[in-house]
Amino acid sequence: MNNPLGWIEKDLAHIRDKKLFRALTELGTGQSPDITIDGKRYVLLASNSYLGLSVDPRVVGAAGRALGKYGTGSGGSRLVSGSTDLHRELEERIASFKSADAAILFSSGYLANIGTISSLIGEGDMVYSDELNHASIIDGCRLSRADIRIYRHLDSGHLESQLSSDRNRKGKRLIVTDTVFSMDGDLARLPRLVELSESFGCMLMVDEAHATGVLGERGSGATEHFGVEDEVPIVMGTLSKAIGSLGGYIAGSQGLIDFIRNRVRSYIFDTSLPAASLAASIAAIDIIENEPGRREHLWRLIKMFKSGIGDIGLTVLPSDSAIVPVLVGGAGPALEFASALRENGVYTPAVRPPSVPEGMCRIRATLMAGHTEEHVEIALRAFKSAFETCMK
Numbered sequence: 001m002n003n004p005l006g007w008i009e010k011d012l013a014h015i016r017d018k019k020l021f022r023a024l025t026e027l028g029t030g031q032s033p034d035i036t037i038d039g040k041r042y043v044l045l046a047s048n049s050y051l052g053l054s055v056d057p058r059v060v061g062a063a064g065r066a067l068g069k070y071g072t073g074s075g076g077s078r079l080v081s082g083s084t085d086l087h088r089e090l091e092e093r094i095a096s097f098k099s100a101d102a103a104i105l106f107s108s109g110y111l112a113n114i115g116t117i118s119s120l121i122g123e124g125d126m127v128y129s130d131e132l133n134h135a136s137i138i139d140g141c142r143l144s145r146a147d148i149r150i151y152r153h154l155d156s157g158h159l160e161s162q163l164s165s166d167r168n169r170k171g172k173r174l175i176v177t178d179t180v181f182s183m184d185g186d187l188a189r190l191p192r193l194v195e196l197s198e199s200f201g202c203m204l205m206v207d208e209a210h211a212t213g214v215l216g217e218r219g220s221g222a223t224e225h226f227g228v229e230d231e232v233p234i235v236m237g238t239l240s241k242a243i244g245s246l247g248g249y250i251a252g253s254q255g256l257i258d259f260i261r262n263r264v265r266s267y268i269f270d271t272s273l274p275a276a277s278l279a280a281s282i283a284a285i286d287i288i289e290n291e292p293g294r295r296e297h298l299w300r301l302i303k304m305f306k307s308g309i310g311d312i313g314l315t316v317l318p319s320d321s322a323i324v325p326v327l328v329g330g331a332g333p334a335l336e337f338a339s340a341l342r343e344n345g346v347y348t349p350a351v352r353p354p355s356v357p358e359g360m361c362r363i364r365a366t367l368m369a370g371h372t373e374e375h376v377e378i379a380l381r382a383f384k385s386a387f388e389t390c391m392k
């Protein structure tokens with residue numbers, strides 16, 4: 001009889017043919033600058049734990065104490081199984097960190113985006129989305145059933161012309177963007193987006209996943225960096241990157257947060273974060289606020305790495321964050337480049353479609369505050385050797 005799942009093998013063969021098959025690499029350590037794979041040491045250049053906080057003893061200690069007090073799981077949705085002082089405290093800390101009236105937690109950034117976007121807008125409404133927005137934003141837009149307009153990456157002129165041509169449309173309108181783009185590391189021009197949202201009467205939502213902890217004097221993110229904290233009404237972020245833990249959040253007015261608590265399905269119908277993650281995030285925000293030196297060190301390393309990569313002759317996309325995308329081209333060459341890096345003691349995988357457009361495969365190198373200049377030197381030597389082996 002015909003196997004109803006037989007198509008899966010064909011699909012997998014197609015993925016393999018295109019050199020797009022994905023497999024896991026098991027690390028023997030946490031997200032530290034030095035990791036092990038099969039007992040061998042590598043420099044980790046692929047973590048979003050930009051400040052190294054997921055392995056900071058103070059963060060780990062706070063998580064351990066919360067684990068001892070509350071146990072492993074939260075038992076269910078907060079609306080059903082109850083909330084804790086840690087949920088409340090973390091929401092208050094996020095609100096003050098993001099200079100907002102209030103904040104609300106989700107179990108992941110992905111859930112924060114899909115649930116919030118699809119509740120803010122619906123059929124008959126309109127959403128304007130940067131073409132390089134994260135998958136969770138794209139999925140939130142699709143789930144909303146609103147009409148979607150994709151504007152060219154960072155092209156506010158293109159966005160403005162879309163907004164103008166829709167001027168007489170009925171329904172709500174939302175502009176949504178990453179602040180730091182996850183694969184390119186560049187920055188949305190928030191002041192211009194604020195102007196456009198105000199002059200066209202649109203809601204504005206930004207995703208601070210890769211900006212939180214890295215940008216701004218207090219490390220609050222791109223809204224702080226651009227001085228538009230009071231002008232962006234819907235701010236999303238994740239606790240899983242520089243904050244080193246797990247979870248997502250929305251920060252904004254008390255009304256927005258009450259609306260989310262009452263309307264957003266990925267909040268209402270999802271088990272809440274466990275205590276250990278909450279306590280880890282609180283401890284990490286303390287460190288981000290009190291130790292600006294970590295961020296300063298990270299920025300020194302970013303500059304050193306980017307300048308070294310340029311000297312090698314590799315093409316780096318113009319990023320403004322801890323994400324340094326080194327362009328390689330096709331999927332096959334990108335895999336070879338990543339494997340040459342690994343032979344030279346550096347772990348950072350090739351990024352291929354659908355994460356990036358075809359022909360734009362890259363090594364997405366990410367720096368962490370725990371790296372030293374010596375780590376960067378090792379990384380640069382590995383990139384030079386990979387360049388000579390694979391691209392000359």
Ligand SMILES: Cc1ncc(COP(=O)(O)O)c(C=O)c1O
Pocket residue numbers: 108109110111113134136178182207209210238239240247248
């Ligand atoms: C820009 C952006 N938004 C949202 C997310 C989702 O966040 P999380 O990993 O917490 O689900 C990510 C993570 O990959 C991201 O890069």
